[in-house]
Amino acid sequence: MRRAKKAVALIVTLLMTASLCSGCGSKKSTEIYFLNFKPEIAQVYEDIAKDYEAETGVKVKVVTAASGTYEETLRSEVAKSDPPTIFQINGPVGFQNWKDYCADLKDTNLYAHLSDKSLAVTEGDGVYGIPYAVEGYGIIYNQAIMDKYFAMGGVVSSMDEIKDFTTLKSVVEDMQSKKADLGIEGVFASTSMASGEQWRWQTHLANIPLYYEFKDNTAYDNTILAGLASDEINFTYSDNFRNVFDLYINNSCTEKGMLSGKSVSDSMAEFALGQCAMVQNGNWAWAQIKEVSGNTVKEEDIKFMPIYSGIAGEASQGLCVGTENYFAVNSQVSDELQKASEDFLYWLFSSDKGKDYVVNQLGFISPFDTFADDEKPNDPLSKEVLAWMEKDTTSVVWAFASFPSEEFKNQFGDALLEYTQGNQDWDYVVNTVKDAWKSEKANQ
């Protein structure tokens, strides 16, 4: 009897210990692990993974980081025993953080087909990040509302006449005063200032003045390199930033004090529902406009215009075109897995099936020469970006790739919020931006 008891006790204890340990066992896997950056297209990647497995037998695991949490997800995933084999970096600054994990992609097929080699993230001889989607942003406007305004006899009579900030401002202010007749609540969609929703201002809009500032630096012919080399900035064109920002918040469909509760989706919904005529965003926003239920804006009415801010010679300024999406392959996984990952990426951008996904579902404007001219995305905003790139204007480079850190952008955004709410004046914003750049640069 006692022996039996003993045995039972022993077994129970062992079981308990074993169940504790069941999570520790790691299995050797040969599957590709793709850590996706864009939640809005997560489903498409799942489908791609299924098709790729059906075609080649190689399993692709797709994990998507929640919006705004890519860096932290990557950080914890990379430390696991089955780390991501393909991940994304956001440019030269992101590369600095993930240097030890980025494999050299110089000899890959994908890099060989990159049409503009200068777009890649490189260091020395090595190529560590391959851009896969070129994107553009500017002010998106609703042609139908603009036509209505022109028919009422506005300051100008067509969009082609808006070629600088002064004209834009008078049109916007005139429209705002006639908003009831136009059937809108404000000219611009809400300037989303909720935390995590400020990137359209502290990154994208901030790009304009800083691009021109870096351009003035004649020591470099590339604004991103000029930015990376600047330990301090003067924020020379801060008034131009203020011009546009004031225009946004003063002629908005939301009161200034309420902007801190607004998200980007709110703004896009306002645009989709025809409550406002303009919104600053990029071609990726098409997905959001399309999905809003009860949306009233027609596909052919969605157009782009550059962000004019009152800088001399801006009549020839185009949209802001660039990329902050680079594929990197994890150098810490086995060679076999690295090879499999590279093959997968090459398949996605070169096979007919893969290209079909890229063009029609992911909606990327891909910078690879594997795409023929008729294989370009056909959503209205991407078409507009392509059209603007072909126009006689100069696209603004995404100089924000050189911004020192996320913290810099956050401090910029926080200062903007305080300015919007009237707690601080404009000088505070200018000083915060300059100080934040300096201290974040010093921290690198």
Next chain:
Amino acid sequence: MNRNLKKYFPLFVLPTLVAFTIAFLIPFLLGIYLSFTKFTTVNDATFIGFGNYIKAFQNHDFLNALWFTTKFVVVSVLTINIFAFAVALLLTRGKKGTNVFRTIFFMPNLIGGIVLGYIWKLIINGILARYGVTLTYSETYGFWGLVVLMNWQMIGYMMIIYIAGIQSVPDELMEAAKIDGASRWQLLRHVTLPMVMPSITICLFLTLSNSFKLFDQNLALTAGDPSKRSSMLALDIYNTFYGRNGWEGVGQAKAVVFFIIVAVIALLQLKITRKKEVES
């Protein structure tokens, strides 16, 4: 019996010990080690000494969060315990509907912090919208928003503990005091309060440590806006660790400092209130 116990001791303690080591001891020691290093992921760290601690204390956000948290803890510990005790007193009078009210007061505690945060954000923003501002207009709004939220969530829980304490005060003691001519205030001050001291100890401990470690409510309600001025210690540590590249070690150092502060204050409080406990 004793001999048997000794013999089986390792066998019975082992599972717990293994669990404790894996889930607490190792991460804790690793965390302390990491606070002295520079790292991107936890398995490639280089030792740099006290650099992280120096950076942490030079960091304006950290000191600001420390001060904000301290203010919050003082206000919320006082309000929660006073309200919870008052409600507990009311609900031990044997009035009709006592059980219904106890249930209702306890319910907010069953909802998670993130959800509560969003609910209160909607409510408070709804009210502030009349004045054309939002919760993130100033950190004072965020502060009182958090206090209200925390009160709403914790009062029910603390009330249950106080009710148990009050109910265990022996009737004969109350009766004896009444016969001696004690007023209601004297009854409360000299009989009930000393007798529920154990409950007070545990309630103070719970509210103190929960208020100090508050994270999800803070994240959902204000996320530190405006300009991180309403972020508390836990949120600041999280933002340092995940939000800033190259600052992981500093985040870790802040976390160690945070741990020490919470541990010291909680132990001190336990010691002080334990002394006041009496035997009936």
